Amino acid sequence: MNTHPVLVEAWRGNAVESFHRGAWIVADAAGRTVASAGDVQRPVFPRSAIKLLQALPLVQSGAADRFGLDDRELALACASHGGEAVHAATAASMLAKAGLDASVLECGTHWPYEEGAKLALAAAGRAPGPLHNNCSGKHAGFVCLGCMLAGDGDARTCLAGYVRQGHPVMREVDASIESCTGWRLADAPRGVDGCSIPTYGIPLSRLALAFARAGTGAGLTTARADAARRLREAVAREPHMVAGTGRFDTQVMQHFGLRVFCKVGAEGVYCAALPEQGLGIALKMDDGTTARAAEVALAALLQGLLAPLDDAGQALLAGLARPALRNWQGLEVGRLAPHATLDEAAKRSGA
Amino acid sequence: MNTHPVLVEAWRGNAVESFHRGAWIVADAAGRTVASAGDVQRPVFPRSAIKLLQALPLVQSGAADRFGLDDRELALACASHGGEAVHAATAASMLAKAGLDASVLECGTHWPYEEGAKLALAAAGRAPGPLHNNCSGKHAGFVCLGCMLAGDGDARTCLAGYVRQGHPVMREVDASIESCTGWRLADAPRGVDGCSIPTYGIPLSRLALAFARAGTGAGLTTARADAARRLREAVAREPHMVAGTGRFDTQVMQHFGLRVFCKVGAEGVYCAALPEQGLGIALKMDDGTTARAAEVALAALLQGLLAPLDDAGQALLAGLARPALRNWQGLEVGRLAPHATLDEAAKRSGA
Numbered sequence: 001m002n003t004h005p006v007l008v009e010a011w012r013g014n015a016v017e018s019f020h021r022g023a024w025i026v027a028d029a030a031g032r033t034v035a036s037a038g039d040v041q042r043p044v045f046p047r048s049a050i051k052l053l054q055a056l057p058l059v060q061s062g063a064a065d066r067f068g069l070d071d072r073e074l075a076l077a078c079a080s081h082g083g084e085a086v087h088a089a090t091a092a093s094m095l096a097k098a099g100l101d102a103s104v105l106e107c108g109t110h111w112p113y114e115e116g117a118k119l120a121l122a123a124a125g126r127a128p129g130p131l132h133n134n135c136s137g138k139h140a141g142f143v144c145l146g147c148m149l150a151g152d153g154d155a156r157t158c159l160a161g162y163v164r165q166g167h168p169v170m171r172e173v174d175a176s177i178e179s180c181t182g183w184r185l186a187d188a189p190r191g192v193d194g195c196s197i198p199t200y201g202i203p204l205s206r207l208a209l210a211f212a213r214a215g216t217g218a219g220l221t222t223a224r225a226d227a228a229r230r231l232r233e234a235v236a237r238e239p240h241m242v243a244g245t246g247r248f249d250t251q252v253m254q255h256f257g258l259r260v261f262c263k264v265g266a267e268g269v270y271c272a273a274l275p276e277q278g279l280g281i282a283l284k285m286d287d288g289t290t291a292r293a294a295e296v297a298l299a300a301l302l303q304g305l306l307a308p309l310d311d312a313g314q315a316l317l318a319g320l321a322r323p324a325l326r327n328w329q330g331l332e333v334g335r336l337a338p339h340a341t342l343d344e345a346a347k348r349s350g351a
Numbered sequence: 352m353n354t355h356p357v358l359v360e361a362w363r364g365n366a367v368e369s370f371h372r373g374a375w376i377v378a379d380a381a382g383r384t385v386a387s388a389g390d391v392q393r394p395v396f397p398r399s400a401i402k403l404l405q406a407l408p409l410v411q412s413g414a415a416d417r418f419g420l421d422d423r424e425l426a427l428a429c430a431s432h433g434g435e436a437v438h439a440a441t442a443a444s445m446l447a448k449a450g451l452d453a454s455v456l457e458c459g460t461h462w463p464y465e466e467g468a469k470l471a472l473a474a475a476g477r478a479p480g481p482l483h484n485n486c487s488g489k490h491a492g493f494v495c496l497g498c499m500l501a502g503d504g505d506a507r508t509c510l511a512g513y514v515r516q517g518h519p520v521m522r523e524v525d526a527s528i529e530s531c532t533g534w535r536l537a538d539a540p541r542g543v544d545g546c547s548i549p550t551y552g553i554p555l556s557r558l559a560l561a562f563a564r565a566g567t568g569a570g571l572t573t574a575r576a577d578a579a580r581r582l583r584e585a586v587a588r589e590p591h592m593v594a595g596t597g598r599f600d601t602q603v604m605q606h607f608g609l610r611v612f613c614k615v616g617a618e619g620v621y622c623a624a625l626p627e628q629g630l631g632i633a634l635k636m637d638d639g640t641t642a643r644a645a646e647v648a649l650a651a652l653l654q655g656l657l658a659p660l661d662d663a664g665q666a667l668l669a670g671l672a673r674p675a676l677r678n679w680q681g682l683e684v685g686r687l688a689p690h691a692t693l694d695e696a697a698k699r700s701g702a
Contacts, residue, residue: 001370003354010618010639013542015552017396018618018639019352021372045368108679111470119462122473133679191364192684201366267361267369287638288361288369328459328484333543 004038004286007297007342010325012334019339020293022268024283026305026349027208029218031182034279035349036205037342043189043201044284048080049265050207051138052214052231053180057172058141059227063148067097074234075241076137080264082244083112083132085120090241091131094140098147104156105130106163107139107195114244135195137241142169142197163196170197177202179224180210194266204282207271211280215261215273232261232273248295248320252302255316260302268294274305281305292336296321300338304346355389355637358648358693361676363685370690371644373619375634377656377700378559380569382533385630386700387556388693394540394552395635399431400616401558402489403565403582404531408523409492410578414499418448425585426592427488431615433595434463434483436471441592442482445491449498455507456481457514458490458546465595486546488592493520493548514547521548528553530575531561545617555633558622562631566612566624583612583624599646599671603653606667611653619645625656632656643687647672651689655697 004021011017023038033040055077058064064074073094081087095101112118112132121128130136142162146169150158162169178185181202189201212218215232217225235242239253242263249262262272268285281301285293299320303309309317325334338346355372362368374389384391406428409415415425424445432438446452463469463483472479481487493513497520501509513520529536532553540552563569566583568576586593590604593614600613613623619636632652636644650672654660660668676685689697 001357001367006352012396012550013540015394015396015540015542016352017542018637020638043366045363045366106680108681110679119473122470123476125474189364189366191366191368192678192682194678194684196678196680196682199363285638286369287371287636287640287644289638289640293638327543327545327547328461329457329547330459331543331547333545 002039002042005341006339007285008293009337009339010292010334011337012325017334020285020287020289022283022285022293022297023204024281024297024301025204025208026279026281026301027205027212028278029209029212029216029280031205031209033205035345037345040204040282043203044269045189045191045199045267046202046207046269046271047193047199047265047267048135049263049269049271050177050210051078051080051263052228052261053177053210054138054173055141055231056176056224056227058145059230060223061145061148061172063144066148067094067144069094069097069144071234072238072241073137074231075238077141078231078235078263079137079242080134081137081241082114082117082247083128083134084114084117084244087137087241087244088131091136091140094137095143098144098155100143100147100155102129102131104143104159105133105136105139106161107133107135109133116245133195139195142173145169145172165198174198176224180213180220181206182209204284207282208280211261211271211273211282212278213280215275215280216278218278232258232275235261251316251320255313256306259306262298264290264294266290270294270298272298272302277305279305296323296336296338297342300342301346304343304348304350307347307350353390353393356692357690358636359644360688360690361643361685362688363676368685371636371638371640373634373636373644373648374555375632375648375652376555376559377630377632377652378556378563379629380560380563380567380631382556382560384556386696388696391555391633394554395620396540396542396550396618397553397558397622398544398550398616398618398620399486400614400620400622401528401561402429402431402614403579403612404528404561405489405524406492406582407527407575407578409496410581411574412496412499412523414495417499418445418495420445420448420495422585423589423592424488425582426589428492429582429586429614430488430593431485432488432592433465433468433598434479434485435465435468435595438592438595439482439487442487442491445488446494449495449506451494451498451506453480453482455494455510456484456487456490457512458484458486460484467596484546490546493524496520496523516549525549527575531564531571532557533560555635558633559631562612562622562624562633563629564631566626566631567629569629583609583626586612602667602671606664610657613649615641615645617641621645621649623649623653628656630656647674647687647689648693651693652697655694655699655701658698658701
């Protein structure tokens, strides 16, 4: 295993208590590396960080138009949402537009990630369903795509097993990933994602390239570039749908709108696009820590790459890059911080 | 930052998705290193892994006898519990025996860690209190100790600020840690723990020594050795109290009884004692990952050190060392596993 640099430190009192290693890259749409650290050629599972790429066929196929999906629904198709009431309702609405309901979803069920939504559900004596799964919007998009592909066939029959590699829906999704990344999936490491679709090992360098392309349209067919822009615009208008209350991606896109597209993935992965700079970003923490490591690293990179920032943008990213750690009495007991070398690299690459 | 070896791998499909580095040591009560990996001289915050050492003054001072604490209560004093109803009730009982209630606790409040308890509380329309804090038993023990130390003074007045360094309660607790580890706390890195008491940077080598001592009594005063044995016996009889439903420490001690004492701490720390072997164990994952990293590493070490194991012991530890990872549909999508070098080292050190 390569030894990657320390990217994020967790301070408690006067000492570094824990630290997180990882690799990251900033690249342009021609595949040129602007800056990087660690082994960015080793394939990693991007997990939910590439939901934007996985949602492109929903738009390109015409399914989004046929079923009249609005911005909230398109944003939810790119989301890892908190299972808040509005998220579940929006996923249900997407399915209803295709004449279906949650019984076709193959994503599985878990309690809402958002604490308030979880406790409210429990307090109401209810149990969660697949609509509360953080991937329900992506899956509702797959279902709409599947209905489009089914043509005159029976939708439920055609949809069965849509999560499995080789199903017409997954063939479209995988082709979109291949086309954007230029990485052949047939030979890639392969696993099953939390929501049961395949996930493929793809180098960070290829993921950064794909997001530079998705942010600019460069290197994509016109249809795919248009689909990417439409999805990014939907997320920029409805950033609450892509994550939810208090979440990193929602906060960043609420503030920066179309200037930043960023999407978290499980196991410490992040992908992002900076359309104005023509850049894509991909990173992965070795240990799979997302909330307190990948987010801090991305915030530090964004600070550097988006400089100069206005006061509000600076305050937002500084807070996300150096969040205070509080204990159960609310006392500030420590702080997360990007490692000095990451901070330096981010500043240099933004110059 | 030292580069520590990879101790645990998280596999998904046919690839290692994430991995965890760390340091560990097995030592005897004379401080001799039996086996180790990584820098075991760097101070780390042991957090809740040393609750056994922090509970010794409760017994030694006579407070446990004065208030008639039973095995369940003594086990809870060493616990990071799940906030299940029985845990909260037992902490309340300890306080009641000292004539007090939860209003004296300074540990702060959080929802029960155990999912069932959390959802049941929410479903009942209730909010958590300090009794649900995973440290409420330790704090109830501190309160009993504080009442003992208060003598004829007003207990509430004497207890105020018992979590702060320099308070008579913390002076006793810190003296116990110093005595068991032989490590001077005055010069150590210092932070505030999740439950607001001080936590001190102590090398893993000293923590392993302390647990070899606490498991055997060697190197401790008779009074301290007796207190350690009494607490270990209480935990062995009531292992549900030290953690709870489905938890690692409870499972291991339910099976092995007095043969193993193990205690998790936040940020990927573990301490353990193997009294029959005369050994202590201490480990910390660099990235602070507990449930899926520190536990796997400790299970692998226990497998090696306790060999030969009977079938049930082997099955338990093998399951804890190589747990399957399942997704939201219940599909097995991967597996955690100790790195080959950890497995090898564990086997050698048990020979």
